[in-house]
Amino acid sequence: MRRLALPVAVAALLALGALVALEALRPRAGLTDAEQAQQIAAELRCPDCQALSVAESQTAAAAAIRAQIVELLTAGRSPDEVRRHFVERYGEWILLAPVAPIAWWLPVVVLVAGIGLLAAWLWRGRRREPNSVPASSSEAARRQVRDEVEQLDA
Amino acid sequence: MPMKHLRWAAMPLVVVPLAWLLFTGLGNDPRDIPSPLIGKPLPSFSGTTLDGTSFSSAELMGRPAIINVWASWCIPACVDEHPVLQSTAADYRDRLSVVGILYQDTADDARSFLVRYGDGGWPNLLDASGRIAIDLGVTGPPETFFVDAAGIVRARHIGPMTGAAMAEQLAALGLDQ
Numbered sequence: 001m002r003r004l005a006l007p008v009a010v011a012a013l014l015a016l017g018a019l020v021a022l023e024a025l026r027p028r029a030g031l032t033d034a035e036q037a038q039q040i041a042a043e044l045r046c047p048d049c050q051a052l053s054v055a056e057s058q059t060a061a062a063a064a065i066r067a068q069i070v071e072l073l074t075a076g077r078s079p080d081e082v083r084r085h086f087v088e089r090y091g092e093w094i095l096l097a098p099v100a101p102i103a104w105w106l107p108v109v110v111l112v113a114g115i116g117l118l119a120a121w122l123w124r125g126r127r128r129e130p131n132s133v134p135a136s137s138s139e140a141a142r143r144q145v146r147d148e149v150e151q152l153d154a
Numbered sequence: 155m156p157m158k159h160l161r162w163a164a165m166p167l168v169v170v171p172l173a174w175l176l177f178t179g180l181g182n183d184p185r186d187i188p189s190p191l192i193g194k195p196l197p198s199f200s201g202t203t204l205d206g207t208s209f210s211s212a213e214l215m216g217r218p219a220i221i222n223v224w225a226s227w228c229i230p231a232c233v234d235e236h237p238v239l240q241s242t243a244a245d246y247r248d249r250l251s252v253v254g255i256l257y258q259d260t261a262d263d264a265r266s267f268l269v270r271y272g273d274g275g276w277p278n279l280l281d282a283s284g285r286i287a288i289d290l291g292v293t294g295p296p297e298t299f300f301v302d303a304a305g306i307v308r309a310r311h312i313g314p315m316t317g318a319a320m321a322e323q324l325a326a327l328g329l330d331q
Contacts, residue, residue: 047291047293048294060258060284061258061284061287061288061292064285064287068285068288089190089191089289090291091188091189
């Protein structure tokens with residue numbers, strides 16, 4: 001089990017890295033004004049409901065904000081300026097995604113620390129119990145190991 | 155192994171403060187967010203009042219003002235705070251302006267509210283487009299903004315005004331009984 005855990009952890013980390021890279025490098029088409037407005041609305045918190053975006057909410061306040069997003073974009077303001085317009089009035093609370101970098105880095109730091117701890121634990125475990133099956137094992141011992149591993153994988 | 159015991163003893167040192175932090179967070183009002191307007195000039199606004207006259211926030215300059223965001227459907231909070239606003243408006247008649255902003259409400263419903271609970275006589279603006287509420291960053295009625303004589307927003311009170319909260323905010327604006 002322990003012997004499998006390290007390759008699995010490394011593989012999981014590699015897969016995660018590949019996904020992040022793929023998402024970051026994915027080509028994006030330019031957005032129309034309506035799509036842009038919809039995207040900004042989806043990032044803003046509806047002021048008078050719980051945990052809904054302005055895009056999803058049916059309240060009059062959300063409708064007023066949607067109307068103003070369209071109006072500001074049509075007036076030539078950039079998406080960032082539109083977001084700032086609402087942050088200046090409601091505070092960063094209005095943004096559904098946190099702005100503070102720590103909120104984004106903390107999970108990554110915890111993940112890496114967790115993998116580090118796991119690796120350290122595996123490393124210590126391996127040193128403490130030397131291989132129970134020596135390299136020059138008999139055919140029977142090898143079969144036994146294979147069976148055990150297959151059982152674990154099942 | 156003393157090292158191992160030490161490690162177990164250290165556990166509560168981490169777990170207890172963390173649990174306390176998370177638990178106290180449960181008691182916080184998620185609406186109670188500091189307003190980015192504090193310390194900044196009041197956003198200018200204008201509109202039509204319930205009695206049909208036009209009103210501009212420029213009229214507020216020169217003396218402290220209370221801006222009360224309310225709605226006839228905001229029950230019981232707006233009903234509860236109404237007497238506090240009325241007595242404040244009466245007590246500080248010449249030293250303080252009071253303005254009401256209607257939040258997602260109709261003129262008829264707002265008028266019925268004032269007939270039923272008493273009209274303090276201050277202007278109440280209809281905010282049909284919701285623009286004033288956005289400019290003030292309102293998350294829901296009632297909300298009350300305290301503005302000093304220079305037009306700077308000094309405080310925002312979320313939820314119904316109480317006599318004690320009102321006295322505290324008025325004192326901060328330099329108004330004494």
